[in-house]
Amino acid sequence: MEARNEYRKGLWTEEEDRILMEYIRVHGKGKWNRIAKMAGLKRCGKSCRLRWINYLSPSVKRGDFSEEEEDLIIRLHNLIGNRWSLIAGRVPGRTDNQVKNHWNTHLSKKLGIKKENAKGNASLPSLSRKLGKNTSVPMESNSEPPSDCSCETGGKTMVEDGSQSTFKFASTQEITENNNFGSSLWFSNDDLNLLTPYLMEPLDGYSLDFVLDGL
């Protein structure tokens, strides 16, 4: 039970950050609701967890996204849709919130994707459900991609070809110039297609297995 107004909201102060970090340094993370109570923070557990994961954790990388990171995000998004935590799990040092924000504010614009009502977003609806919700990989465990992966730009990206079950490969630039792919289905509803080898190619070394590794 949470009493009304028991917890603070809004931006975190330096003092709150200090208290949270000190508590985690001594006791470790997890049991977020307990942290909030025991450390004397007037923040709910959810807020503490989010603050740690998105900002205070030493594994969080700050600063602008590199071209390599952007390219990787674009390709992964093209493959699996708005699975931000899954995408973030493959972009070392970036959190799902960072990736989501960057996509919404920069990449979707860059690619000319109109922001749609997310609930009606057609990107991979059935696959998303199949993957389940709990598909994240903890930040601490994904700091390095597999050795055989490459992040070079200029790779191919898969887009729907117009027919129900065939796809062509397009460069990121082609997609940028193609202002309408955000409004179309990017994948066939037949999820089995995603498991076929040729669909792995667009990631230039990242396979769906790699993306889904650790599920």
Add this chain to the structure above:
DNA sequence: AAGCGATCCAACCGCAAAATT
């Protein structure tokens, strides 16, 4: 310098799954 709309991003919310009791 001031006003104001646009942009960006940290943080919140609701929900569902997983874990615990």
Add this chain to the structure above:
DNA sequence: AAATTTTGCGGTTGGATCGCT
């Protein structure tokens, strides 16, 4: 086995900042 609590996800919001007039 059921109820409760905790954790995690994705969408959304609100306030700080930017940039233009």
